Amino acid sequence: MTSLPAERSGKKLGLVIDLDVCVGCHACVVSCKEWNTGGYGNALSDQQPYGPGVSGTFLNRIHSFEVVPEGGEVIGEAGEARIVHFPKSCLHCDDAPCVTVCPTGASYKRGEDGIVLVDEDKCIGCGLCAWACPYGAREMDLAAGVMKKCTLCVDRIYNETLKEVDRVPSCVRTCPANARHFGDLADPASAVSIMVAERGGMDLMPEQGTRPVNKYLPPRPRTPLAASAGALLAENTSGASGFFAWLDGMLDRI
Amino acid sequence: MLDGAKHLTMHPAFSIIVFTTLSGLGYGLAAILGLGVLDPSALATKLAYLGALVLIGAGLMSSTLHLGNPQRAWRALSQWRSSWLSREGVMALLTFVPLLWSAWATVVESRYIPSAGLLGTAGAALTVYCTGMIYASLRSVQAWHTPLTPLCFLLFGLSGGLILASLAGTAGGGNGLWLTLSAVAATLVAWIAKTAWRRRMLTLRPLSTPETATGLGSIGKVRLFERPHINENYLTREMGFVIARKHAAKLGRISFLAGGVLPVLLLLAAAAFSAFPVASAAIIACATLLHYAGIFLERWLFFAEARHAVMNYYGG
Amino acid sequence: MPAKPRVALSEPVSDEVRKTTCYMCACRCGIDVHIKDGKIRYIEGNRDHPVNRGVLCAKGSAGIMQHYAPARLKAPLKRVGPRGSGEFKEISWDEVLETATRWLGEVRERDPKKLAFFTGRDQSQSLTGYWAQMYGTPNYAAHGGFCSVNMAAAGIMTIGGAFWEFGAPDWDRTKLFVLFGVAEDHDSNPIKIGLSKLKKNGARFVSVNPVRTGYSAIADNWIGIRPGTDGLLILSVIHELLKARKIDVDYIVRYTNATWLVIDQPGAADHGLFARDGEGKPLVFESVTERVVSLGTQGARAALSGRVELPDGRFAQPAFQLLAEKYLDPQYAPEAVAGETGVAADVIRGLAAEIARVAFDEAIFLDQPWTDVDGRQHDGFVGRPVSFHAMRGISAHSNGFQTARALHLLQVLIGAIDCPGGFRFEPPYPKPVAAHPTPHGKAEHFGSNKPLSGPHLGFPRGPEDMLIDKDGNPTRIDKAFSWDAPFSAHGLMHMVIANAHAGDPYPVDLLFLYMANMAWNSSMNTGGVIKMLEDKDPATGEYRIPKIIYSDAYASEMVAYADLVLPDTTYLERHDCISMLDRPISEPDAVQDAIRWPVVEPDRDVRGFQSVLLDLGARLKLPAFADNRGKPIYENYADYIVRHERRPGIGPLAGFRGREGDRTGRGASNPDQLKRYIENGSFFSAHIPLEAQFFKHANKAYQDFAVRMGFFDQPQPVIFQLYQESLQKFRLSAEGVREPIAPETHRARILETFDPLPIWYRPFEEAAVDREQFPYHAITQRPAAMYHSWGSMNAWLRQIHTRNPLYVPGPICDEHGLGDGDWVWVTSSHGRIKVEIKRMEAVNSSTIWTWNAIGKRGGAWALDPKSPEAERGFLMNHLINELLPPKGDGLRWSNSDPVTGQAAWYDLRVRIEKAEAGIESQPHFASVAKLRRGEDIPAELRYGQEWAK
Numbered sequence A: 001m002t003s004l005p006a007e008r009s010g011k012k013l014g015l016v017i018d019l020d021v022c023v024g025c026h027a028c029v030v031s032c033k034e035w036n037t038g039g040y041g042n043a044l045s046d047q048q049p050y051g052p053g054v055s056g057t058f059l060n061r062i063h064s065f066e067v068v069p070e071g072g073e074v075i076g077e078a079g080e081a082r083i084v085h086f087p088k089s090c091l092h093c094d095d096a097p098c099v100t101v102c103p104t105g106a107s108y109k110r111g112e113d114g115i116v117l118v119d120e121d122k123c124i125g126c127g128l129c130a131w132a133c134p135y136g137a138r139e140m141d142l143a144a145g146v147m148k149k150c151t152l153c154v155d156r157i158y159n160e161t162l163k164e165v166d167r168v169p170s171c172v173r174t175c176p177a178n179a180r181h182f183g184d185l186a187d188p189a190s191a192v193s194i195m196v197a198e199r200g201g202m203d204l205m206p207e208q209g210t211r212p213v214n215k216y217l218p219p220r221p222r223t224p225l226a227a228s229a230g231a232l233l234a235e236n237t238s239g240a241s242g243f244f245a246w247l248d249g250m251l252d253r254i
Numbered sequence B: 001m002l003d004g005a006k007h008l009t010m011h012p013a014f015s016i017i018v019f020t021t022l023s024g025l026g027y028g029l030a031a032i033l034g035l036g037v038l039d040p041s042a043l044a045t046k047l048a049y050l051g052a053l054v055l056i057g058a059g060l061m062s063s064t065l066h067l068g069n070p071q072r073a074w075r076a077l078s079q080w081r082s083s084w085l086s087r088e089g090v091m092a093l094l095t096f097v098p099l100l101w102s103a104w105a106t107v108v109e110s111r112y113i114p115s116a117g118l119l120g121t122a123g124a125a126l127t128v129y130c131t132g133m134i135y136a137s138l139r140s141v142q143a144w145h146t147p148l149t150p151l152c153f154l155l156f157g158l159s160g161g162l163i164l165a166s167l168a169g170t171a172g173g174g175n176g177l178w179l180t181l182s183a184v185a186a187t188l189v190a191w192i193a194k195t196a197w198r199r200r201m202l203t204l205r206p207l208s209t210p211e212t213a214t215g216l217g218s219i220g221k222v223r224l225f226e227r228p229h230i231n232e233n234y235l236t237r238e239m240g241f242v243i244a245r246k247h248a249a250k251l252g253r254i255s256f257l258a259g260g261v262l263p264v265l266l267l268l269a270a271a272a273f274s275a276f277p278v279a280s281a282a283i284i285a286c287a288t289l290l291h292y293a294g295i296f297l298e299r300w301l302f303f304a305e306a307r308h309a310v311m312n313y314y315g316g
Numbered sequence C: 001m002p003a004k005p006r007v008a009l010s011e012p013v014s015d016e017v018r019k020t021t022c023y024m025c026a027c028r029c030g031i032d033v034h035i036k037d038g039k040i041r042y043i044e045g046n047r048d049h050p051v052n053r054g055v056l057c058a059k060g061s062a063g064i065m066q067h068y069a070p071a072r073l074k075a076p077l078k079r080v081g082p083r084g085s086g087e088f089k090e091i092s093w094d095e096v097l098e099t100a101t102r103w104l105g106e107v108r109e110r111d112p113k114k115l116a117f118f119t120g121r122d123q124s125q126s127l128t129g130y131w132a133q134m135y136g137t138p139n140y141a142a143h144g145g146f147c148s149v150n151m152a153a154a155g156i157m158t159i160g161g162a163f164w165e166f167g168a169p170d171w172d173r174t175k176l177f178v179l180f181g182v183a184e185d186h187d188s189n190p191i192k193i194g195l196s197k198l199k200k201n202g203a204r205f206v207s208v209n210p211v212r213t214g215y216s217a218i219a220d221n222w223i224g225i226r227p228g229t230d231g232l233l234i235l236s237v238i239h240e241l242l243k244a245r246k247i248d249v250d251y252i253v254r255y256t257n258a259t260w261l262v263i264d265q266p267g268a269a270d271h272g273l274f275a276r277d278g279e280g281k282p283l284v285f286e287s288v289t290e291r292v293v294s295l296g297t298q299g300a301r302a303a304l305s306g307r308v309e310l311p312d313g314r315f316a317q318p319a320f321q322l323l324a325e326k327y328l329d330p331q332y333a334p335e336a337v338a339g340e341t342g343v344a345a346d347v348i349r350g351l352a353a354e355i356a357r358v359a360f361d362e363a364i365f366l367d368q369p370w371t372d373v374d375g376r377q378h379d380g381f382v383g384r385p386v387s388f389h390a391m392r393g394i395s396a397h398s399n400g401f402q403t404a405r406a407l408h409l410l411q412v413l414i415g416a417i418d419c420p421g422g423f424r425f426e427p428p429y430p431k432p433v434a435a436h437p438t439p440h441g442k443a444e445h446f447g448s449n450k451p452l453s454g455p456h457l458g459f460p461r462g463p464e465d466m467l468i469d470k471d472g473n474p475t476r477i478d479k480a481f482s483w484d485a486p487f488s489a490h491g492l493m494h495m496v497i498a499n500a501h502a503g504d505p506y507p508v509d510l511l512f513l514y515m516a517n518m519a520w521n522s523s524m525n526t527g528g529v530i531k532m533l534e535d536k537d538p539a540t541g542e543y544r545i546p547k548i549i550y551s552d553a554y555a556s557e558m559v560a561y562a563d564l565v566l567p568d569t570t571y572l573e574r575h576d577c578i579s580m581l582d583r584p585i586s587e588p589d590a591v592q593d594a595i596r597w598p599v600v601e602p603d604r605d606v607r608g609f610q611s612v613l614l615d616l617g618a619r620l621k622l623p624a625f626a627d628n629r630g631k632p633i634y635e636n637y638a639d640y641i642v643r644h645e646r647r648p649g650i651g652p653l654a655g656f657r658g659r660e661g662d663r664t665g666r667g668a669s670n671p672d673q674l675k676r677y678i679e680n681g682s683f684f685s686a687h688i689p690l691e692a693q694f695f696k697h698a699n700k701a702y703q704d705f706a707v708r709m710g711f712f713d714q715p716q717p718v719i720f721q722l723y724q725e726s727l728q729k730f731r732l733s734a735e736g737v738r739e740p741i742a743p744e745t746h747r748a749r750i751l752e753t754f755d756p757l758p759i760w761y762r763p764f765e766e767a768a769v770d771r772e773q774f775p776y777h778a779i780t781q782r783p784a785a786m787y788h789s790w791g792s793m794n795a796w797l798r799q800i801h802t803r804n805p806l807y808v809p810g811p812i813c814d815e816h817g818l819g820d821g822d823w824v825w826v827t828s829s830h831g832r833i834k835v836e837i838k839r840m841e842a843v844n845s846s847t848i849w850t851w852n853a854i855g856k857r858g859g860a861w862a863l864d865p866k867s868p869e870a871e872r873g874f875l876m877n878h879l880i881n882e883l884l885p886p887k888g889d890g891l892r893w894s895n896s897d898p899v900t901g902q903a904a905w906y907d908l909r910v911r912i913e914k915a916e917a918g919i920e921s922q923p924h925f926a927s928v929a930k931l932r933r934g935e936d937i938p939a940e941l942r943y944g945q946e947w948a949k
């Protein structure tokens, strides 16, 4: 239903994405594409696949940002400026505006697990839900004329024809850096909830009032090498002679 | 990334602009007609009724043009409980009942039925209000997310409607002068509201920034390095319309001139010449055309100046 | 209102899963290919596979789009238009094979060296090399010369293994990991898996790289070094460690040649060589009884320092004496190198301090008794949990060999090689140089219609093993193993076309290439190479390179330059073998190899290249491919994989050998071997016993295991060669005191660069050009989601990198008033390109860079000629010459490492200036659109729509 579910189970399935380990390899992007183009609903089409304007439908995309500390040195050697690779798919918001704006009821949030889906047989392709989503998580498929979005691989996670271990989203299973985690964010004891608690997992654009379920783990704080610069010189007496004397001493000990 | 002078905004889709402007005009006219201020037996009044229906019809038709699956458009009526788009659809349909009823009464029976007329007026107003609310309800587009949005839609509908009504009135429907003067008033009020709307937009502190969008503000200033995919995608086509600020400002002034200043001057002239109905009708006709052009431009800018939060992820 | 829309939650994914090995890149991950209605529904990582453990990268997941790409070649082709026009005629396999056999046969008869057979990104080198050997041409190699031979040669010559595919960090135990110059590497997925383990274990990850993307982006510390100066940084760290006495003396004495006595007799023919006894055993100084004794004398406690008189009255010093004196010199102090490297002295000190702290204060002890090759018992493995990895950022420079040596020296000094937590060997490595062949290809090694007397590639022990004629001229077309590049263990594929065109050292009649896009991204000076391929001899009207046979699977730029095209299958349609005889997929703890098999049948008139090569071999009646009655010995590659034996009981695959399939390594061939592999997920894995897992170079249990497995016929322990005697031999030749004497032209350069101890010298191009005039470095990086040129035909991957901007550091942008989207001219001493730029801050301030091989030639790869790849994409290669700028004497050296011949891609120096905005990058080449077999190129893809629910 286009109204958010009245009664909800305790479950909030979603993803936790670790910005400290994402290397921006796009594996999750392509895995998502290949799983979903032959899976839930219509194919994810590509226009001009071998032409100049090649452009297709994706449910998950990796942005790369450059972060420069304000007033910070930005020369490479200073090591201050950094690149952060930033995966983005539907965040399965608790207060999903994409659902309430939908005139047809095609866009809905599941009461049982909070997954936000589009019923493609009802979708008229008006695009309003994509406007309502502040995160750019919805894309109209130009060939099918219906709205596409991350399904949280609903056709994998409950799929009894798959081995237990494989009942996770395609992007999570494939991520070589293990930067994507799937679980129940409503359950404080779940691995993902613990991760979020320990690493200070954050919401994207909380000010939009969407209350996203997906969380992002910020890059870990880092200690510069220069901080250890002093540590070494304990035994230091320069010059080869002193060194060889020490060496003989060492040999005797062997 | 684009330099400061440019920014990425909502793509102004022709079909939607035509829809909102034509139906706005149509409902505006219908609303006035519903008040029964024109002589139902006058040819001009009958034509006005037909005109209103044509404008509304054309608008609604073009609104389906941008749908991916128009054949299912009927489904859009189902979610009136929560969706302003659905409500707009429902209201549009409901409003047809009194509108056709009073249209029939006027065109065929040359009489005015107050109940039907007033219902039509209310329906027209509500429909236009719903249209405005579709945009005003989107927090993701901060410029639209204000009660001023539906107010502007209503007032522009009203001013357009009054101008057309004054045309019909002057052309034999009666009350020409009064309608002309109220058109002047409505147009002025509409543009005052719009000016307030635009000042708000231009002075907004962005609700969301690349820093809040990525949560990385704590480690520094965030700037897009690489787009996920190099070519345009659905999102950048819909919400990444490239427009130069200077350019937009100029168009803003033109729309104000064409949709506000000139029509008002012409209407006043028409009022002055109200002794010569043909001349003043002709002048009002010009005012109508200018007004429509102005509002069309205003609506284009309504999109082309509105920044969507998602552009924080696309360097806009 | 209907109830909640129903979703089918338990649809079976596919009708069948077929497990094989990915080849979207060289990493060789295991894949589960889901087949539905005879089409590929989904490709996912094989969870049981040792390489990728279930994960898959972007390329691997895009296999569907590769397999169904319109760029696939459909039938054998014969060129009808001029070279480069892309005009071909489809011909039958009979015709193509007959023609090829005729061409090859004539050359073999007349002068076999007139065939140059080079095999690019070949994963079947044990076959292709063997074929070339049977054919009898000295001119064979694969891509290693333009890839990373510096890494391979330096590693094998120093520690008996290499970063490049023959070893890996101990990801589970390491506490400090330092990565030099890696964007992706061949271990694509393993590195990503490893990095996430480091993060999980709270280990520190330091990346040394001018650019901070990809792996570097997640590093705890990023050292944005100036390109080409890593050697200085590393030697400075060594300086600090020596000064602070933070070295593993015990380890050095046991496992290295640091104690060996080096003759100290300047001017003599053996100065700087090891003093040896009658049997050639190195001598050491026994420090208790103060006698010079042979290495391995029981109870001897060899000295690391001093100067001793040898029985014959000459003087000698332990190698370590020379080493310590060299690196304790203040020229290597952090302050002294900070300027050149662009790395602050404190950062260098901090790096050294962290290495020392982790290696010694956080040492680990693995409680597992073991015995070393000298019979000494140890009650456990001591681990120095500091590991390093490096690739082309170090090796693709003309000083890369010595830099890689320096890095290995650093590892050895702290005792961090093949120990728990350190860098670990992957079987069949470690392998001493002594266990490698010497190169073959001298005049006396080959002749009309007979095989080459031994393998082409190997390691010279000294100048006497070079492949030169009596006048010192190279006998190989690529001048490998000549004075130009004596240790070019992988050949110099990047020089073949230039040399063949120039007829220097001699012209060739037939160029036979496999899987290398030499007319585009794998050549330096691409525009020049294209001209050479098109160039005709005005006298004869013949092409200067008369005949070209090429095997490719797709419509690449190179295809347009072939006279005959042998269309290969895709990686999902053929048998392949990732062999122990070549580069297997072993892990430090396990011996592993793998296969590919046709999980889908070709729907075109194409054949697997290896089967075609066997067919050609039989038609040419090459020994080993045709029996004495001239009949083919092998039906096809699958048959060869199973039945071929290189040594008795040793074949391409180590697993499931013996009639029962129960033997590993050695054993009779097993007709069911491939079946067994397929059942096992298309790979084989044999675990190394725990007591044999570390210190393999000197571990008795491992050495015995290696013999059992058939890597060697007797144990081959490795003594780390910190001091490289073979390099010193070249210096003696260059001094003119030892035979063979080096040519006048080469002496200075050999003396400067062949130091037996690691050194840093200025990269040749940087030294040759005016650094004011060309102030910036220009380099490339591999994008994670693209494999060289071949990703662009892939409808999904090309959307990620549809074109490549030039990334320019903020300070340079400000200096030149540049912003995103501006166009610039980039000029090198060789050429110039016009490209679009993007500003970047997280990069070394003197380094501009771009993604590699995104630019395409219009019409290739079945792409619309107006595609962004062709219009706005570009190659850095146009700026890089295969030759260095002319010297005073007019001589032009190859733009390669002087020791190994490795192509010095990253030595490039440039300047930039703002250009008129453009729509098209320069240079721009005529489209090869005729190549495009246009009929079936769709305007829209809806892959899998038929399965839409």
Ligand SMILES: Nc1nc2c(c(=O)[nH]1)N[C@H]1C(S)=C(S)[C@@H](COP(=O)(O)OP(=O)(O)OC[C@H]3O[C@@H](n4cnc5c(=O)[nH]c(N)nc54)[C@H](O)[C@@H]3O)O[C@H]1N2
Pocket (backbone or CB within 6 Å): C120, C121, C143, C146, C147, C148, C514, C515, C516, C517, C518, C521, C522, C523, C551, C552, C553, C554, C555, C556, C557, C558, C568, C569, C570, C571, C609, C780, C781, C787, C788, C789, C790, C852, C853, C875, C876, C877, C905
């Ligand atoms: N500027 C710059 N240039 C570089 C580099 C760099 O870093 N910067 N890197 C260098 C290095 S390390 C390398 S290894 C080279 C790589 O460059 P290349 O060796 O040219 O490698 P690719 O471009 O990946 O592919 C070579 C050819 O193999 C073909 N091919 C793909 N699959 C198959 C198959 O199954 N069968 C057959 N027969 N052919 C197939 C492709 O169609 C393509 O034409 O580039 C080098 N060039």
Ligand SMILES: Nc1nc2c(c(=O)[nH]1)N[C@H]1C(S)=C(S)[C@@H](COP(=O)(O)OP(=O)(O)OC[C@H]3O[C@@H](n4cnc5c(=O)[nH]c(N)nc54)[C@H](O)[C@@H]3O)O[C@H]1N2
Pocket (backbone or CB within 6 Å): C025, C026, C147, C148, C180, C181, C182, C183, C184, C185, C186, C187, C188, C208, C209, C210, C211, C225, C226, C227, C228, C229, C230, C390, C391, C392, C393, C394, C397, C779, C780, C781, C782, C783, C784, C785, C786, C787, C788, C906
């Ligand atoms: N996705 C993907 N994977 C690939 C390939 C591919 O094309 N795509 N190609 C495969 C092949 S053929 C090869 S050879 C390997 C190569 O694997 P890599 O060695 O990772 O290849 P490059 O992209 O050349 O990476 C060189 C890195 O060194 C840095 N660098 C350049 N100069 C210097 C320097 O002087 N010092 C230091 N410290 N760093 C420097 C560059 O910024 C870059 O990050 O990758 C293999 N894997």
Ligand code: SF4
Pocket (backbone or CB within 6 Å): A021, A022, A023, A024, A025, A026, A027, A028, A029, A062, A085, A087, A174, A175, A176, A177, A178, A179, A180
């Ligand atoms: S697969 Fe993992 S590491 Fe790669 S981009 Fe996606 S999230 Fe990042």
Ligand code: SF4
Pocket (backbone or CB within 6 Å): A089, A090, A091, A092, A093, A096, A097, A098, A099, A116, A132, A133, A134, A135, A136, A137, A138, A149, A210
């Ligand atoms: S991310 Fe966007 S599409 Fe997903 S639930 Fe939230 S608002 Fe809806």
Ligand code: SF4
Pocket (backbone or CB within 6 Å): A101, A102, A103, A104, A105, A106, A107, A118, A122, A123, A124, A125, A126, A127, A128, A129, A130, A146, A147
């Ligand atoms: S596009 Fe489809 S799902 Fe989205 S609002 Fe319109 S009808 Fe609903």
Ligand code: SF4
Pocket (backbone or CB within 6 Å): A031, A032, A033, A035, A036, A059, A060, A089, A090, A149, A150, A151, A152, A153, A169, A170, A171, A172
């Ligand atoms: S959960 Fe499934 S649908 Fe969503 S991004 Fe991951 S792979 Fe795509």
Ligand code: SF4
Pocket (backbone or CB within 6 Å): C022, C023, C024, C025, C026, C027, C028, C029, C052, C056, C057, C058, C059, C060, C061, C188, C189
């Ligand atoms: S790294 Fe990727 S492309 Fe390379 S083999 Fe593994 S999955 Fe295939």
Ligand SMILES: [Mo]
Pocket (backbone or CB within 6 Å): C143, C146, C147, C148
């Ligand atoms: Mo390579």
